[in-house]
Amino acid sequence: MSGEAGFGIVPFGDAAVLIELGRPAGIAAARLAQSVASAIDGLRLGGVGLGEPVPAATTVLVTFDPLVLTADDVEVLITPVTADAATSPGRDALPAGRLHEVPVRYGGDHGPDLDGVARETGLAPNTVIELHSTATYEVLFLGFAPGFAYLGDLPAALVLPRLSTPRPGVPAGSVAIAGAMTAVYPHASAGGWRLLGRTDVSLFDARSTPPSRLRPGDHVRFVPI
Amino acid sequence: MTLLGDRVLEIIEPGLLLTIQDGGRPGLAREGVTRGGAADRFSLEVANALVANAPDAAALEATLLGPTVRALRPVTLGLAGTMAARVLETGLPVEPGATVTLHEGETLELQAATAARAYIALPGGIDVALVLGSRSTSLATGFGGLDGRALRAGDALSIGGDPVVPRAQWPGAASPAPVTRELPLRVLPGPNAAERGPELHALAATTWTVSPTSDRMGIRLDGLPLDGPPLPEVASHGVVAGTVQLPPDRRPIVLLADHQPTGGYPVIGVVISADLPRLGQLAPGATVAFATTAPRDARAALASDVEAREAAHAHLRDATRWDELWREAGA
Numbered sequence: 001m002s003g004e005a006g007f008g009i010v011p012f013g014d015a016a017v018l019i020e021l022g023r024p025a026g027i028a029a030a031r032l033a034q035s036v037a038s039a040i041d042g043l044r045l046g047g048v049g050l051g052e053p054v055p056a057a058t059t060v061l062v063t064f065d066p067l068v069l070t071a072d073d074v075e076v077l078i079t080p081v082t083a084d085a086a087t088s089p090g091r092d093a094l095p096a097g098r099l100h101e102v103p104v105r106y107g108g109d110h111g112p113d114l115d116g117v118a119r120e121t122g123l124a125p126n127t128v129i130e131l132h133s134t135a136t137y138e139v140l141f142l143g144f145a146p147g148f149a150y151l152g153d154l155p156a157a158l159v160l161p162r163l164s165t166p167r168p169g170v171p172a173g174s175v176a177i178a179g180a181m182t183a184v185y186p187h188a189s190a191g192g193w194r195l196l197g198r199t200d201v202s203l204f205d206a207r208s209t210p211p212s213r214l215r216p217g218d219h220v221r222f223v224p225i
Numbered sequence: 226m227t228l229l230g231d232r233v234l235e236i237i238e239p240g241l242l243l244t245i246q247d248g249g250r251p252g253l254a255r256e257g258v259t260r261g262g263a264a265d266r267f268s269l270e271v272a273n274a275l276v277a278n279a280p281d282a283a284a285l286e287a288t289l290l291g292p293t294v295r296a297l298r299p300v301t302l303g304l305a306g307t308m309a310a311r312v313l314e315t316g317l318p319v320e321p322g323a324t325v326t327l328h329e330g331e332t333l334e335l336q337a338a339t340a341a342r343a344y345i346a347l348p349g350g351i352d353v354a355l356v357l358g359s360r361s362t363s364l365a366t367g368f369g370g371l372d373g374r375a376l377r378a379g380d381a382l383s384i385g386g387d388p389v390v391p392r393a394q395w396p397g398a399a400s401p402a403p404v405t406r407e408l409p410l411r412v413l414p415g416p417n418a419a420e421r422g423p424e425l426h427a428l429a430a431t432t433w434t435v436s437p438t439s440d441r442m443g444i445r446l447d448g449l450p451l452d453g454p455p456l457p458e459v460a461s462h463g464v465v466a467g468t469v470q471l472p473p474d475r476r477p478i479v480l481l482a483d484h485q486p487t488g489g490y491p492v493i494g495v496v497i498s499a500d501l502p503r504l505g506q507l508a509p510g511a512t513v514a515f516a517t518t519a520p521r522d523a524r525a526a527l528a529s530d531v532e533a534r535e536a537a538h539a540h541l542r543d544a545t546r547w548d549e550l551w552r553e554a555g556a
Contacts, residue, residue, distance in 0.1 A: 010416045013495025014523040016465050018416040025460050037255070054254040054463025056487050061254075061463025066498055066524055067531065142257040143461055143487030146366045149257075150461070162458070186257075187366050204257070206356050206368035212256045 005086040009079065011071040012061060015051075019060040019082055025180065026153055029058045030140035032085060034216045036060045039081035048077060055141050055216075057150065097139065097218035102184065103225045104133070104175050106197035113163075113194035117177070120160055129224055131155045132196060137182060139218045147186035147204025149214035154180050166192035173198045175222060182222075197222075232381035233300045233388050234347065237332060239377055242288035244362040245351050245370035246344075246482075248281025253357060254463060254486035261361045261369075264441055264482045265342050265505030267401050268306035268321075270534070272346035274541055275303025275324045275393045278386075282350035283360035285376070287343045289508060291335025294345070296327035297381060300388040301348055305399040307506055308335040308343035322399030324392050340403060340506040349386020364441065365483060391548055396540045397533070401502040406432065409514035410479075410500050412469060413523060415492035416462075424471055424493040427451045429515045433477070437509040441483040443470075444507050450475035456491040464488045467496035467504065469515075479504060499526035 006022035019036060023029035033055035040053040040062055049068030054061040060082075064074050106129045107114040118125040137151035144150075154177055162178045167190060170176070174185040176193035185191060186203040199222075203213045214220065236243065246269065249262020263269035263286055270280040278284075284303075285292070291308045303324050304310055310319040313332040319325040321343065327333060335343060353360050353371055362370025371380060404410055412428070415421055428451065436445040455473040464470075468480045470490035479496060480488070481504060496504060497518060507513060518526075 010418070011413065011520065012416050012492075013413050013465060013467060013497065014520055014527070015498050016463075016495075018462060020416070052252045052254055054486060056462045057460040059460070059462040061465070063465060066527055070524070071520060141487075142255055143463070144257060144485050146257045146363075189365065204366070206363075206366070210256060211253075211258070211357060216255075 005083045007082055007086055009075045015066045016061055016063045017071050017074050019062065019078065021058050021086065023058060025057045027138050027140065030152065033058070033060050033141065035085045036082050039085055040078055043077060043081060050074065050077065056143060057140060097215060099219045099221065100214060102199050102201050102220060102222050104197040104199050104222045106224055110198035111175070111196040114196050117158065117160060117194055117196065121157055123157065128158065128196065131158055132177070132182065133222045133224050137220045139214045139216050139220065140181070141216055142212055145187060145189055146206070147212040147214070148183060149203070149212070151182045151220055152180055154182050160194060162192040163194060166190050170195065171198065173200060175199055232297050232383050234382045235295045235297055236292065236376050236378055236380045237295050238293040239375065240287050240290040240292040240335065243292045243376040244286050244364065245283050245353060245376070246286040246361045247283040247359055249361050249482065250357050250359040257486060258357060259484055259486045260466070261363055261483050262359065263344065263505070265306060265401060265502045267502035268342065268344045268399065271305035271322065271395050271399050272303045272344035274538055275305070275395060276301055276346050276348045276390050278346055278348065278350055282346065283353065284344050284346040284351065287335060287345065289338050289341060291337055291343070293332060293334045295332045296329055298329050298388060299326065301326040301390045302333065303346040303393070304343065305395065306343035307338045307340035307400045310335040322395035326389055326392070338508065340400065340511070341508040342505060347382070347384045348388055348390045349384045352383040352385045363483070391545050393541055393545050395537060397537050401506060404503050404507060404511070404513055406514045409516040410503065411497045411518040411523065411526065412494035412515050413497060413518060413520060415469070415494050417492070421491065421493045423453070424451055425517060428469065428477060428493060429517050433513040435507045435509050435511045435513060439507070439509060441481055443481050443484060444479040444504060446477045446479070446513060448476070458489045459491055461487040461489040464492070465495065467501050468492055469494040469496065481505065497523035497526060499523065499530050
């Protein structure tokens with residue numbers, strides 16, 4: 001642990017370390033994770049054997065070449081930039097992102113969990129739709145699958161755990177919620193999030209640069225159609 | 226010399242799962258794109274070395290049941306991993322670690338794997354489009370390789386080099402050491418070492434069987450579930466190949482090449498880098514044992530593997546050079 005900055009760096013096997021930022025999940029922690037990852041990208045330009053940093057909700061995974069560096073070496077390299085990002089006010093501000101409007105068909109076959117979410121939250125289905133579609137979300141980070149953007153923060157009234165048993169098949173374009181986050185599944189896959197609706201918007205194209213349409217710091221609003 | 230785009234090899238029968246794989250797409254986790262690539266990168270490297278390719282060149286990855294391929298023109302193949310083969314027309318056997326030069330129309334049949342995977346390399350690598358910097362097939366999302374899908378009968382492949390190269394033999398094992406109780410997978414603690422100590426200890430104390438539901442994303446392990454209550458899910462964080470996750474049913478999953486770039490299951494350990502190729506050779510039904518190790522030993526194991534590989538590459542280059550000199554001398 002690194003004193004007042006509140007973060008810790010722990011080994012993750014022989015070729016990665018995990019920076020635990022010590023902040024509660026949410027927009028501020030996710031911005032800090034992105035900012036730390038950018039700072040580590042800066043270090044990588046020096047060619048020191050550091051690999052890809054993977055920012056997430058409250059952590060940054062940093063891979064490295066175990067024939068060049070040890071986990072201790074990596075900790076020494078990344079502690080100053082992490083401390084700098086964690087203690088500098090304003091350093092976690094990303095450049096203002098774009099606003100994406102995502103049209104969604106809520107409920108029915110498009111959102112098979114809408115009624116269940118309404119039941120478990122004690123809200124009417126239309127209120128669930130209204131709450132989900134009036135909030136503006138920030139792209140916190142990408143992960144899970146190509147183009148899958150974790151969006152936050154979900155209105156508190158809609159916060160529910162993941163399904164206890166994941167679905168083997170979630171259709172592409174499904175708009176879903178889990179915990180304090182919401183997301184669009186860009187491709188068909190298995191998944192444990194609760195499905196509220198579906199969109200035709202494509203969020204990933206392997207032949208585009210960059211391939212994912214939603215970037216960390218961008219904002220998203222869902223528009224019922 | 227063939228013209229670029231000329232087809233040299235036709236798939237007659239793909240076996241269980243035949244895909245194009247190379248070294249994968251490192252550095253794209255922030256797009257949600259995992260590294261992917263060959264499940265056993267050691268055997269990929271051996272197959273490529275046999276036909277004088279770079280270690281990560283695009284090759285065929287065959288799974289469990291051997292494919293059958295036919296030469297559309299004379300072509301040399303490098304075979305590595307855990308499938309033997311024979312040329313149907315001549316009966317010529319081909320062992321992993323060797324090349325075979327097929328005449329036009331000749332057919333190579335690979336046998337069932339003794340472990341999980343074999344690699345067939347072609348001179349210059351398989352010529353498909355680079356997608357996000359790699360020719361690897363991403364099956365889950367459907368991009369890379371040939372139209373983002375597994376190969377099927379009738380597909381024909383072009384290559385990036387002169388199709389016939391000198392005969393070569395890899396001086397050493399052409400697949401990683403199998404996982405046994407005597408040679409277990411070596412694991413280091415995960416990020417929550419203090420809390421997950423009991424689970425890591427139990428992982429190493431149990432003998433596991435590879436579940437038939439395993440795939441390129443992960444090796445699922447059957448056995449007595451680890452004792453104790455379900456562990457709480459954690460905030461999703463970046464993960465690497467070799468990460469041992471413990472889902473709520475307490476049956477461990479070891480992440481393989483196509484793993485998701487972030488995961489929310491608790492991590493109880495991480496397989497060391499030197500043992501990652503061995504993970505790629507675990508077939509359903511195989512016995513898996515783990516042993517904890519120390520970072521210093523993990524590093525020594527990797528350094529020693531790399532040294533052995535470099536020596537083998539040097540030996541292979543020298544042998545090929547002598548072969549050429551003898552031929553030139555008319556011997």
